[in-house]
Amino acid sequence: MSRLLKYIVKIWNTYFGWLASPRLEGAAHLATTFAVIVGVWAITSQATQFSEQVSIQRELAISDRWQDHIRMSIQYPEFSTSKVDMSKLSENNHEKYVWFAEDMIFASERILQYAPDDPQWINTIKYEMRVKRPYIISDDFLGCPRNGTLNINNCSKTKRGDFSSSYCTYVPELRRIIIGAFREDLFASSRLKLAEARCHWDVLIQTVGVQPDA
Numbered sequence: 001m002s003r004l005l006k007y008i009v010k011i012w013n014t015y016f017g018w019l020a021s022p023r024l025e026g027a028a029h030l031a032t033t034f035a036v037i038v039g040v041w042a043i044t045s046q047a048t049q050f051s052e053q054v055s056i057q058r059e060l061a062i063s064d065r066w067q068d069h070i071r072m073s074i075q076y077p078e079f080s081t082s083k084v085d086m087s088k089l090s091e092n093n094h095e096k097y098v099w100f101a102e103d104m105i106f107a108s109e110r111i112l113q114y115a116p117d118d119p120q121w122i123n124t125i126k127y128e129m130r131v132k133r134p135y136i137i138s139d140d141f142l143g144c145p146r147n148g149t150l151n152i153n154n155c156s157k158t159k160r161g162d163f164s165s166s167y168c169t170y171v172p173e174l175r176r177i178i179i180g181a182f183r184e185d186l187f188a189s190s191r192l193k194l195a196e197a198r199c200h201w202d203v204l205i206q207t208v209g210v211q212p213d214a
Contacts, residue, residue, distance in 0.1 A: 058114045062121075065107050076100055084134040101135035102166065104128050109174050116173060125174075126181035136178065137188045141166050142195040167192075168199040175199070 073080040079100045089097060108125045115121045135141050143165030167175065175196060182188035 062111045062114050065110055066124075069104050069107050072100060072103060080131065082131050082133045086134050086138055086140075098135065098140050101132045101141070104132060105170065105174070108177075109170055112171070112173055112177075122177060125177055129178050129181040133182075133185075133188060136182070137191050142191055143167070143198075165195055165198065167195045168202060 076096065078084075079097050084097060086094060086097065108128070111121050111125065129136060167178075170178075179189065179192045179196065182192060
């Protein structure tokens with residue numbers, strides 16, 4: 001048995017001894033390193049592809065959301081203009097217009113969640129805000145009294161109850177874009193800045209726990 005074992009070892013050393021050579025060991029280390037590099041590249045590539053897919057899905061999501069509002073604009077062409085006179089709308093149409101305008105503002109906020117620095121989207125949002133100007137400067141959105149006063153204390157005591165501003169419920173990033181859309185519109189800009197000041201005032205009184213005088 002020992003002679004057979006020696007014969008096998010001799011055959012192995014003769015024909016396969018090169019596998020144990022130092023040169024091959026170096027090649028093995030190189031192959032291992034290469035395999036690690038390939039593995040890292042594969043993982044990085046998959047992560048990049050996943051990130052791109054997520055980005056595409058988000059873009060599709062916000063595009064679909066905006067398309068929903070465009071379809072609504074086609075359905076209600078009478079509301080898709082900056083010439084709407086809210087004071088002349090019937091109660092039913094008034095509610096529809098408020099809902100229509102709020103849908104656009106809400107869609108804009110969703111878009112900013114996914115594309116906060118996209119100039120094309122920001123310009124689109126500003127344009128639509130100007131189209132919805134009648135609602136943007138209205139009591140329904142800003143919560144200010146119909147006499148148009150710029151006094152912040154009077155603005156907090158409307159005839160229809162306490163200050164109730166839909167404007168303040170939106171994120172500051174969107175509110176800045178809304179104000180920017182009306183930078184050259186003195187009346188709208190004044191009302192928006194007043195509402196913005198009131199938003200900060202409400203945050204302040206909530207923080208310190210002090211209520212304004214009734």
